[in-house]
Amino acid sequence: MSDVLLxxxxxSGAFRAADGRLTPVLHDVNFALRTGAITAVVxxxxxxxxxTALSILGIQPATFVRTSGRILFEGRDLLTLGATALRAIRGRRISMVFQDARAAMNPVFTVGQQLAEVFRLQHGGSRDAAMAKAIDALRRVSxxxxxxxxxxxxxxxSGGMAQRAMxxxxxxxxRPTLLILDEPxxxxxVTIQSEIMELIVELGRSAGLTACLITHDLGVVAETCDAVVVMNAGRVVETGTAEAIFTAPQHAYTRKLLAASLLVPA
Ligand SMILES: Nc1ncnc2c1ncn2[C@@H]1O[C@H](COP(=O)(O)OP(=O)(O)OP(=O)(O)O)[C@@H](O)[C@H]1O
Ligand SMILES: [Mg+2]
Incomplete structure (x- = not known):
């Protein structure tokens, strides 16, 4: 379908131990991210x-090996791309926000310098123009x-401010085509969490972003996401629109998750 971005x-994939033995951890994972939608993975x-998210970006641990399948983005299998091709996609086409923003930043440069440097790497231009872009971006995330x-x-x-900066x-x-957020x-x-979620949704809508949001928080998903992928023990057990997942969950595990989040009775 043409409206599928990724x-x-x-x-499927497994971790390889020092003795060469494989421990499978992902089993036939299947899902699609639709262009312009915010898809939750819970x-x-x-x-x-x-x-799964790290594999999309090609930054999975070195001991993790794919045993089957593919990840298609714009007609290409990301799992088969070389380092140069992946670098061209990472950041520019697909970018990621990690859980701990402060740890993901470089402590020896100012926040402005880091944003400006990334801007220059990707779009070129003078240092002053890049710093102006950095300041403007900080303003836009309030x-x-x-x-x-x-x-x-x-x-x-602060933690919330660092997350906004990331x-x-x-x-x-x-300005990626796809933004992946892993437990941002x-x-x-809690109040900062909902502000950050509102920010993500607003940016998604205004910048026309396609987003993949990994979260434990089903309350957030119900309010903000278009589609939901439910994973359990390395498998996708259910996918659907947020409405369908919340009103008519098909799989027992999904019902258990919903009950645990107190959104619906068990
Ligand atoms: N570097 C690693 N070496 C060995 N096993 C790993 C490694 N990283 C993850 N795993 C295993 O792979 C499985 C999936 O891990 P993953 O980090 O994708 O879980 P997750 O759904 O993101 O969990 P969480 O909600 O806690 O972040 C787990 O069983 C985990 O123990
Ligand atoms: Mg995780």
Whole structure:
């Protein structure tokens, strides 16, 4: 279908131990991300959400090996691309926001310098023009006094502010076709979490982004996402529109997740 931006097809993978033995962790994972939609990937800890996302970007652990399947993006299998081709896609076409934003930033450069540097790498231009873009991006994610904040180092940012800065980098500086967010609000307090989610949805709508949101928070999914992929123990157990998943879950595991999140009775 032409409105599918990325599809994960029969993707299986395993970890290779030092003695060469394989421990399978992903089993025939299948789902598609539709252009312009926000798709949630939910499932309990260890279900394979992050590994799937990292594999899309080609940054999976070195000991993880694909045993079958493919990940198609614009007609190409990302799992077969070489380092150069992947670098051209990473950041520019597909970018990712990680759970711990401060850890993902470089502590020795200011936040403004980091955003500006990424802008220059991807779009060129002068240092001053790139810094202006960085400050503008911080402003657009509602960081107060963006000129002053741009001169600060990551450790001077609060957790919520650092997450906003990472979203600014991934969504506004990189301007990707696909934005992947792996638990972008975990560890932040609840009010900040919902503000960050609103920001993601707003950017998604205004910038025409396709987004894949990995989360534990089904409340967030019900409010913000178009489609849902439910994973359990390395398998996709159910996919559907958010409405269908919340009103008529088909799989027992999905019902259990919903009940655990107190959104519906068990
Ligand atoms: N570097 C690694 N070496 C060995 N096993 C790993 C490694 N990383 C992940 N795993 C295993 O792969 C499986 C899937 O892990 P993954 O990180 O994708 O889970 P997840 O769904 O993202 O969980 P969480 O919600 O806790 O982030 C788990 O069983 C995990 O223990
Ligand atoms: Mg994870």
């Amino acid at each position: 599809s994960v097809e029969n993707f 499932g309990e800890t260890g279900s394979g959400k992050s590994l 960081i107060p006094e963006p000129e002053r904040r741009a001169r600060q180092y990551p450790h001077e940012f 979203i600014a980098m991934a969504a506004l500086i990189c 609000t975990t560890g932040l307090d």
